Every structure is written in C-alpha cells, then in structure tokens.
Amino acid sequence: MSTSANGSGTGALSASRPTEVNQLDRVVIRFAGDSGDGMQLTGDRFTSEAAAFGNDLATLPNFPAEIRAPQGTIPGVSSFQVHFADYDILTPGDRPDVLVAMNPAALKANLADVPRGGTVIVNVDEFTKRNLSKVGYAADPLEDDTLSAFEVHRVAMSTLTQGALAETGLGKKDAERCKNMFALGLLSWMYHRPTEGTERFLREKFAKKPDIAEANILAFRAGWNYGETTESFATTFEVAPAKLAPGTYRQITGNAALAYGIVAAGQRSGLPILLGTYPITPASDILHELSKHKNFGVTTFQAEDEIAGIGAALGASYGGALGVTSTSGPGVALKSETIGLGVMTELPLVVIDVQRGGPSTGLPTKTEQADLLQAMFGRNGESPVPIVAPCSPADCFDIALEATRIALTYRTPVLLLSDGAVANGSEPWLIPDVDDLPDLRVSFATEPNATDGSGEFWPYLRDPRTLAREWAVPGTPGLQHRIGGLEKADGKGSISYDPDNHDHMVRVRQAKIDGIDVPDLAVDDPSGGKARVLALGWGSSYGPIGAACRRVRKRGLPIAQAHLRHLNPFPANLGDVLRSYDLVVVPEMNMGQLAMLLRAKYLVDIRSYNKVAGLPFKAEELEGVFTDIIKEVVAA
C-alpha cells in the first residue's frame, strides 16, 4: 500500500530531527481555549493535515452556544478533538493523549479527561493571577502538584508569537491573535504533519488581507521552529497513513456531506431543488453549503420562520421540484403541521433534523438523539413518515440520497435524523463515482387515469406495488385537480367525510410506509455466531458502539453489533435478529426511545443504556457496559 497526498509532501518546513521519533498507531489531540481563540479553526487545520497525510481520522468539535461567552471563563471554553490513526477508527476518541490548553479555563475544563501520563501543553502567558481566579484556581496549577501526573510543556505562546511578528508592524493585539497558529505549528512539528496545505489555506482565507495571512503563516512557522530548535520536546511522533480501502479520499463533515447528498439527489433525479429553511444550530451549515451550489439548480430560500421554510419546500414539491427543509428539533416542532399536510397530500419532501440537546432550546451546540419519537409520532392523527438516520459524517451523503429515494418513490415526507455529533464531526470520505450513485429519476403523470372512462384525472389512484399516488404537476394539460389537508376519497380524491373511506385511507397511508423497501439489517459478529449479546444502535452512536465492540472482542468476549439506518419502517429481518440473541443492548443518547419502539413492535426485552449528557458515548464507557452484560448473560 502506498499513499500519496495532493499538496502535501515534505512541506515548506523540513526538519533535521535531532529528537527521537516514536511510532504510534493512533493519537487523540484536543485543542482547547477561549471561544475567541480560534480553536475550531486550529483543530480543523490539524485535521486537514492528518487527512492530507493519509491517516484515518474522526473529530469532535465542542463549543458553547454563546458566540462570545465571557472571556477566560469555563462556559467560554471551546475545544476541538481530533483522533487520527494508521488504521480505520470509529470515534473521535474518548480521552485526549495531548491537551493543548490556551488558558487556565481550558485546562480546568478539560484536564479531567486526560489520562495519567498524558501530555499537557499550556500557554503560560495566560496563567495570570486574574485569569486563574476567574476559574477558581486558588493556586497556579502549573506550580503546585495539579499536573504532576502529566507530561507538561509550558510554552509562552503569546509572547513567542508577538516576538515572531515584531517585524511585521502588526499591533500587539493582532499579533497575539495569531497564537493559535503558533500552537498548530508546534503540534504539526511534533506529529510530522505536512504544512503546505495550512500555508496555502491561510493565503486563501486571508486573500484580501495579505498582511494577516503572512502574520498567521509566520506564527505557524514560529511554532514549528520552536519545537525544532528548543530542547523542551525530546520526542516527536509519527502516525503512519492508514490502510484504508483503495480509492480517492477527502475529509468531510456531516453537514457538508448531507448538503452534497442533496445536490447529488437533485442531479440523479433530474429535479430542481428548493431548500426552504430557517437558520438554527446545528443545521445552518447545510443552508450555507447549499447556497453555494446554485449552479446545480439549487434554490435556497431563507424563510421568515421554520413553518414558511417547510411550506415553501412543500409548495416546490407540489410544482415538481424536490422540496427539502433543514432544521433541528425545535424547528421540527414548528414544522409538524406541514409534515402532516405532506402526509395527507402525499408529496415528496425531505425533512432534515440535525438533533441537538432538548427539550425546548436545550443545548443548541451539543448532541443528542432524543427526537426519534418526535419524528415517529409528533403530529396529529395517524401520520406515519419514514425515518432514516446516518451513522457517521460520511454516511450523511448516502443517507440524503436514501431519504430522497424514499420520498420520490413513495411520495411522502421523509424524516432524516442527523445529530450534532455527525453534523459537525468529520472523517475521511471515499469519494464515490457519480455513475455509481442511485438512479432517482421520476416520472410525472401525463395522462388522465380515471378507471370509469370519464377521462378525468384521479389524484388518489395508487401504484399497486408502492401504493404511491401519481405526481401530477401544475402545467400538465387535462390533469387539473385539487389536493389539500382534508380527507380525500380513495382514488377520485374529492373531499370525503365517509367513515369507511377515512378508515381505509388511514390504513392505506400506513401500509404505504410499512411497505417501503428497506435493506435487511446486517449483523457484524466476527465470532461466527458465538455471540449471545447484540449491541444495537442508530445514528451517531455507531462509532462508539463499534469501537466498544472491538475492545470487548479483544478481551475475548464475543459480541454482535448491528446498526439501524432505517428507523421507520424497520428492516424486515429485525424481529428475527432481535430474537436470535439472549440479550439485546441498545445504547442511546436519550431515555430509551428506540428501545421503546422495539419492545412495542417485537415484544422482546431490550436492555436500554441511556445517557443524555450532550456528548457522544465514550468507547471505554460502552466497553464496560457491554462487558458486564456479557458476563451477566454467561452467568445466567
């Protein structure tokens, strides 16, 4: 296997490396600082460097909901964790091997996660009396034994950055703002990362302010040179490229992948796209991304509210476009009446819910998967909608195409449940060949279809296989018809208050959704069937559940894993899968919503493991849970 990275290579900076070089298979680094310190950008750049180098990687951004929380305080801490490895990894990592703390608040907020013996790199310049007291450090943790269990590097990042930029004529304050690039340079040196990409990135980002670009590059190089020339760092580390499946890769976040999936859905269906939406964390990036791709026939409509967003999307679908709306849980609450209208009028519609902590405004920037029952039942009346969920950032691309397939084939709103962790997280993505993407072409009704020879068009006649009604768009001669939220007579589609008709239509709408073609659930059990416990998940917990299963198996305990991408309808073999294990454990970042659906539908017992902390599960935590359960089953 060989790896070549576009735009990487040796990089602008090369080192003679007097230091010892350690080979590692994986490293987790967490950059933490004030929300104004540019930690997201720093982490993102380090990630791109790792990607360009060919590592597998996964990331976890974690930031406050406030744009600028009070400076130097714990609530104002923003962090970005990146896990990179020479093999395929599943999670952003439980605990950072290296913590970069740009101020006392960042240290205090994150230190508990660093394992003993881990590396802590601090910006000593920020460890002033004032800053220490802001976060309740009575004594300087760099002086007492707070950090005795760690390898600590005290680096005067602010001073060194200002020094490096002294000649640039940049003000002291502006110079100091480049310290995040100093940190990035230092870490890039420590881990032998390519640097050209970052320098090019900075030049592009600050194309209109070349002096700022140069200042950032200088700071970046100063950080690199600091590692190279001072002797405080005895060791550098190498993480070799990962042995991923052959192909061309790029790094991608879940929200970007989702947006690309929608663009691809438009191209593969041949339909124009209208995204009707309203800004909401953590879904807004889907709007930002799609607004850049108008050349693909994508119209983005930033509406006056959530309701208008989905209304416009449904109106566009009625006219023969692909209507899409994107939001988070609070927005789904507002959109539910229109989703109901979509169910009643049987029009295609993709509803993207990037779940966040709830209820109400909850935790806007944190992740959760507690909207499943809202998606399933959160409307008046019998109002079934299909539900799909991506299991990783890259899977967001495929799931967008799958949601569109279902929406177009069955003429129904589809709920797509992403969440904050997959939306903002990133990973390498094996770029698909466009020709291999599903064919989503649709045909509109062109002819009257009445079965009584009247020559009329009956909007509620159905395809016997899919139970979908015909899609007759305005502008088609002879097919004028009226649809709406009132119950319609089967077939003919005129308003009907007939009791038997309503009962029939309720059942038909349900049958249509129940009958959606969904691939069977695949079970991963390397023990060849010895596992008696199945770990079943959905959504972003795929990574931690998978990583935990690997760890459990390494201990010699068999465990099977399966992950649901289709939550309504469930795969047809799900009941059989559930019944073939002594115990099924379902970890969820909610109070047991999938577990409730499974128990209700299959009358099987489910062991629910729940945590609703706004953060993804840790592999270590689930490893413990699974191990205990396996032991319990074996003992029984």
Add this chain to the structure above:
Amino acid sequence: MTTDLGLPALGGLDLVPGTDEAQKAKDYKSDQEVRWCPGCGDYVVLNTIQSFLPTLGLKRENIVFVSGIGCSSRFPYYMNTYGMHSIHGRAPAIATGLATTRPDLSVWVVTGDGDALSIGGNHLIHALRRNVNLKILLFNNRIYGLTKGQYSPTSDQGMVTKSTPMGSVDTPFNPVSLALGAEATFVGRALDSDKKGLTEVLTAAAQHRGSALVEIYQNCPIFNDGAFDVLKDRDEAERRIIPLRTGEPIRFGPDGDYGVTRSAWGGLEVGKVSEIGEDNLVVHDPAITDTAYAFALSRLGGQDLHHTPTGIFRQVTRPTYDDLARHQVEQAREAKTPDLQALLRGKDTWTVT
C-alpha cells in the same frame, strides 16, 4: 456588503403560457358542489373570478389557487384549475415555494382575515416584502366563519361575538395599511358585490409582476351580516366610497362634491370641493414610489367605513423575489458548469492504492 442583483422587467403573466382557445366562465367551474352558506359573499366573488379568468387568455392548467383554512379557503376546490387547500395561515409560504420554482404558473392565494392577518400574518408580510409573484385575495368578512363566529383581527372593537360576550377589546387591523407597511408593490380593495370594480382590480393585479394584495370586503350573512351594508346602499355608498381612478382627481359624493386634498401636515384629507378648489384635488397616481401616499389614502377610511377608498392604492415596479432567485441560479450556472464529480472531489484529496 451588497451587490447589484440585476433587474428583469416583465409583466405578471409574461412567462405563463397563453392559449388562443376561447374560454368561458364555466370552464373554470369544477365538478364539486359549492358548499358556502346561502347568501355568502364568497359566491359572487367566485363567479366574478370565474368570469374574469377567461379574459386573461391563459392555459387553464397553468393557473394554481393555493388557500389556507377558513370559509374562503375552500375556494380552490371549486375552480377547475390546479389547486391546493393547505393549512391555516401558510398559503403564502407554500405559494412562494411554488412560484419560485415555477415561473410558468399564475399563482393565486385565497385567504381570509383570520387566515392572513392572524395565524398567517408573518407569512403575509414577508411575501409582500419579498414581492413574490403571487396574487393574494384577502376575503375580509371581519369574523371567523368556519369556527362559527369568533371575532377576527379585523372585527370592530367592542364587537360582541361568541368569544367576546362583553365585546372585543382588540384594535383591528386595516389590511391595506398593513400591506403597505409591509412594502407591498400592489394593493387594491374591492367589494364582493361590485363585479366591475373587482374585475378591474383583479385584472391589474394579474398583470402586475410581484405580490399583489387585494382586499375584498365580503359579507358573512351568518355571523356578521351586513358588515358592509353601508357600502351597498346606493346613497350611503355615494357618500362613503372614494373610487381611486388613475390619472383622475380623487372626488366622490353625490355630484362629486367631495374630494381629497393635501392636509396641512402633508398627508391627505377629505373636504368639500367647493372649499378645496378643483385645482387642489389630488390626482391619483398609484405609481408614486413613496409608500406614504398610498398609506395616507388607506387612512382616509376607517373601521367604521365612514370613507372607504376602493380601487388600486399602489402599483409600483420592484424586482420580484422569484425572478431574482431564478436569476441567481441562472447566473451561477453560466459562471460554473455543474459538475457533480468535481464538487464531490473538492480541492484536497488523497489517494490510497
């Protein structure tokens, strides 16, 4: 940062395919039995619209009526065009999505005072502000009919209804003033029973490129009978209705002895022509860009219908949201050929062999 968006100059129906085939009112009648209460003002409006639409010479299949919820929102079911009876208050939003993606359609919104001004107020003002190419017919009967007689946002203060046994304490909206405040480019008003006046306003609205709001005073004989009777009695109407005719001095009353002139503070007021002097009458010009003029006209009348201007208050040209949005898509396409594979690849890739 702002950027020039370009300005397409089109008429309201320029992109909608027409037909040479003669059409009749009955071509626009659907097979559904009309189910409004006997004597409801909606009937005459429906008839007027069914007889006015053939004059536009459009292909019937390119006309769409979208409605919300309420008595008047049953309208689409009675029209042999495409139609959607949607949800309460949301018709302007749904119609916006449709109009933005389908320039070849003539899109009409049918709504009422509760639907448009209460639950759907937000969508209404934003549709008007954006100037989406929609024609919004606001049937104002000053009451909730479908829910059987609660007061609405245009009901008189003090009105006793099922939900206000001691009289409503709400201050009503003036829908024309509201629309003007929301930057509407076309605002008109007509009476349900005035076939000629309504047809004139509707014709101009249809030809207007952008959002057109037409307030139609509509009688609800069941829950608010006679709300507009003073405008239907010949003598009363003469004294109260101020007909707005483009290019003509604004005057009304028996023998045209009343007129509209500039007030001392720069607004408009009604006075006796004999006192004002003919030369000082305001000549109506709906194309005046400053909204203040049309707004002042809208304030000549009040909730009590003491004076009631009817006709076209404002008709100005401004690029429409849907034209601009489509224009951007076109521009983007011209600037960059869509290449999905290139998009997916992006800039930074690496290859594993």
